[in-house]
Amino acid sequence: MKATIDRLTARAAEEGLLDVAYTSADSPFGPLLLASTRRGLVRVGLPNQDPDRLLAEIAERVSPRVLEAPAALDEVQRELDLYFAGKLDRFDLPLDWQLSSGFRRRVLRAIDRIPYGQTRNYTEMARRAGNERAVRAAGTACGSNPIPLVVPCHRVLRTSGALGGYGGGLPMKQALLELEGVLDEKSSS
Amino acid sequence: MTALPPFQTVLDQHSTAVMAILRGAVGRDGAEDCFQETFLSALRAYPKLKDTSNLRGWLLTIAHRKAIDHHRARGRRAVPVAEVPETAAENGLPEPDERLWAAVGALPPKQRAAVSLRYGSDLPHAEIAAALNCSPEAARRSLHEGLKRLRKELA
Numbered sequence: 001m002k003a004t005i006d007r008l009t010a011r012a013a014e015e016g017l018l019d020v021a022y023t024s025a026d027s028p029f030g031p032l033l034l035a036s037t038r039r040g041l042v043r044v045g046l047p048n049q050d051p052d053r054l055l056a057e058i059a060e061r062v063s064p065r066v067l068e069a070p071a072a073l074d075e076v077q078r079e080l081d082l083y084f085a086g087k088l089d090r091f092d093l094p095l096d097w098q099l100s101s102g103f104r105r106r107v108l109r110a111i112d113r114i115p116y117g118q119t120r121n122y123t124e125m126a127r128r129a130g131n132e133r134a135v136r137a138a139g140t141a142c143g144s145n146p147i148p149l150v151v152p153c154h155r156v157l158r159t160s161g162a163l164g165g166y167g168g169g170l171p172m173k174q175a176l177l178e179l180e181g182v183l184d185e186k187s188s189s
Numbered sequence: 190m191t192a193l194p195p196f197q198t199v200l201d202q203h204s205t206a207v208m209a210i211l212r213g214a215v216g217r218d219g220a221e222d223c224f225q226e227t228f229l230s231a232l233r234a235y236p237k238l239k240d241t242s243n244l245r246g247w248l249l250t251i252a253h254r255k256a257i258d259h260h261r262a263r264g265r266r267a268v269p270v271a272e273v274p275e276t277a278a279e280n281g282l283p284e285p286d287e288r289l290w291a292a293v294g295a296l297p298p299k300q301r302a303a304v305s306l307r308y309g310s311d312l313p314h315a316e317i318a319a320a321l322n323c324s325p326e327a328a329r330r331s332l333h334e335g336l337k338r339l340r341k342e343l344a
Contacts, residue, residue, distance in 0.1 A: 004221060005204065008228050017232045022197075059195040064236055066195035 009069050019063035021072035024051065028084050029172050032149075034073045037062065040094030041076055043146050046168035061099060080149065086179060089116035091150045099146035103129055107141035114155045117180045121159040143167060155182075191241050196232055203245050204228075207252050213311060214256040223255040230255070246320040250298075253305040261290045292342045293335075299323075300335030307332050 012018045020042065022035040030047025033054055042062060045054040059066050070077075075093065082088035100108050106129035114120050126138035142153040148167055154176045158164045166173035177183040207227060211220040230251050238247070293304055299321060306317045318328035 001204065001208065004208070004224060005200065008200075008225055011225060011229060012232055015229065017229065020195075055195045055197070056192070060192045064193035064196055065232055066197055067200070068197050 009067050012065075012067060013069065013072070017065055018067050018069060018072075019065040020058055021067060021069035022055065022058075023068060023070035023073045023077070025073070025077045025080060027080065029168065029175070032080070034076050034080075035066075036072060036076065037096045037098075039096040039098075041147055041150060042096040042099060044148050044150060046148055046172070048169055048172075049167070076150075083149070084179070089180075093150060095147060095150070100141070100144065103131065103134065103137060104141035104144060106130060107138050108145055108147075108151055108153075111142065111145070111153050111156060112151045114152055116152075117182055119155045119157050119177070119182055121157055122164070123159050125156055139164070149176075155180075193235065193238060193241060196235055199231070199235075199244055199248070200228065203248050206245065207248055210249060210312075211252055211256060214253070214305070215259045219256075219259050223252065223259050226255045226258075227252045240322075243319070243322040246322050249306065249320040250302050253302055257290060257294055257301070257305055261294065288343060289339075292339050295342075296335050296338060299331045300338065303328055303331035304335040304339070 009018065013021070020035055020037055022033060022043075025032045025034050027047070031051075032047065033043070033045030033049070033051040034041070035043040035045075035055075035058055043054060043058055045051055055066060079088055079091050079093060083091070095112075097105055097108070107125050110125050110128035111120075122135050122138045122142070123132065125142070126132050126134045129138060129141075131137075142156050143165060145151055145153040145167065148154070154166060154173045156164065163170055163173055163177075174183060204224075208220060208224055211223045211227070214220075215223055227248065231248055240247075293301055295301075296304065302321055303317055306312045306320055307314075312320070314325050314328050314332070317332070318325040321328055321331070323331075
C-alpha cells in the first residue's frame with residue numbers, strides 16, 4: 001500500500017494537485033512539522049504544537065489539498081539539520097508568507113533579516129515594521145510566526161533583555177540562543 | 190458546513206476500503222490504476238466539495254465510476270452480474286459485454302452507483318445506502334429501478 005500511496009503523491013504533484021506538502025522532521029527538541037507550497041516553506045510546527053491541529057489550520061487557510069510528501073521538504077530538512085549541528089548560519093530557502101499579513105508580515109520580514117547570533121528587541125522590530133509605538137503588536141507578530149526557526153523570532157527579546165516568550169517554550173528559545181552563542185549555557189533570563 | 194480535513198487524512202482513513210472494493214470490482218491488476226484515478230479525481234474535486242459528512246460514500250462512488258470506465262476500456266474480465274450472458278465465448282473466456290457496461294454507464298447516477306456497488310463490489314444494501322448517503326429502502330429502490338431499466342434496455 002505504501003508504494004501505491006507514494007505513486008499517488010508523485011502523480012498529484014506532477015498534475016499540479018499537491019498544494020501543500022508536509023512531513024515530520026526530527027530535531028534535537030522533538031519532531032517538527034514542515035509544510036511547503038509551490039512558492040516555498042509556509043509553516044513550521046514546533047515540537048510542543050499539535051501537528052493535527054496545524055494541518056487542519058493549513059487545510060483551512062491555504063488549501064485542503066494537503067499530502068504527506070517528505071521529498072518536497074528534503075532541502076528544508078537538510079538545512080535545519082545543519083543549523084542544529086551549528087554548521088549553518090543562514091537559511092537559503094524560498095518562503096511563502098501567505099499565513100501572515102499586514103503589520104505582522106512586516107514585523108516577520110524584519111525578523112527574517114536579524115543575523116545569526118544577534119538579538120533585537122520588540123521595540124526595534126515595531127520600528128522596522130513602520131510603527132514604533134506598536135510594541136505589543138510586534139510581540140504578537142512574533143508569537144504568531146508561522147515559520148519559526150527559519151524566520152528567527154527566537155532572536156527577539158524584551159527591551160530589558162529578558163527572554164520574552166516563545167511558541168516552542170522558553171527552554172527551547174534559550175537553547176537556540178545558546179546554540180548561536182548569544183547566551184552562555186546556564187545563564188538565564 | 191464543516192471545514193475540509195487535510196486530504197491526507199481522507200487518504201489515510203479510506204485508502205484501504207477503496208482498494209479492497211476496487212480489487213473486488215476489477216481484480217488486483219486493474220485495482221492499482223483505478224485507485225490512482227479515483228484519488229486523483231477526488232483530489233481534483235476536493236476543494237469544492239460541499240458535503241463532508243460522507244467522505245467514504247463520495248470516494249466509493251468515484252471508485253465505482255472508475256471501475257466502470259476500466260471495464261469499458263478493457264472489456265475483459267467482467268464483474269459478476271445478475272444474469273449470465275447466453276452467448277457463447279469463442280476463446281473460452283467470457284465475452285466482454287460492451288452493451289451491458291454501456292447500459293450501466295447510461296443509467297442515472299444513483300441507479301448506476303447502486304447497480305455497480307451491488308454487483309461490482311458485492312456490497313450489502315446497508316453499505317450501498319451508506320455509500321450513497323440514503324436510506325436502505327432508497328438504496329434498494331435505486332437498485333431495483335436500475336435493474337428494471339437494464340433488463341428493458343438489454344432485452
